Amino acid sequence: GAGVSQSPSNKVTEKGKDVELRCDPISGHTALYWYRQSLGQGLEFLIYFQGNSAPDKSGLPSDRFSAERTGGSVSTLTIQRTQQEDSAVYLCASSPGQARNEQFFGPGTRLTVL
């Protein structure tokens, strides 16, 4: 079956522009996660969705970052007024939603802010 998909695979933007990153989780997975992988910070958690609500937003680095999930499926991560330090690979993962279940990761979106 289809895995987690993310789009675009690569995004180059100019400092100060807004960007939207999309994640399509595995069908039926109720839990969705965003992580960021960067050279300086390693792999960091950003936000967790259960259904359409986000009980844990503790990893969002600033109020320029926001995310939403609609219909319990697709999620969009939005970064406003991008900065060079936002350059990273943004990873999305999904899981069936029950405790201790494996998180399945997508291929990531590589964001470069010039």
Place this chain on the structure above:
Amino acid sequence: GDSVTQMEGPVTLSEEAFLTINCTYTATGYPSLFWYVQYPGEGLQLLLKATKADDKGSNKGFEATYRKETTSFHLEKGSVQVSDSAVYFCALRNTGFQKLVFGTGTRLLVSP
């Protein structure tokens, strides 16, 4: 807060050598522990996991044992192959939380 520490890489081995990648953790409570692998050009994949003390996770010839007394979850393989070349991440998920906390990753390079 919770954290995971992994040995620095890269780890360079010849084919059929024994592999150990060290991982230690700091966490309150009783976390579940994981090893994820990222092959070149691919996404993160779960390699193995252990959910309580003394559990041994195993997959594809890799093993790791959850040692609460030493707060460790070292990854081992008896005979590595060139195809094992990848970046390996140790991670934990603490009780009551859904997020994974990752180590910095260890790159493994296996030569023929």
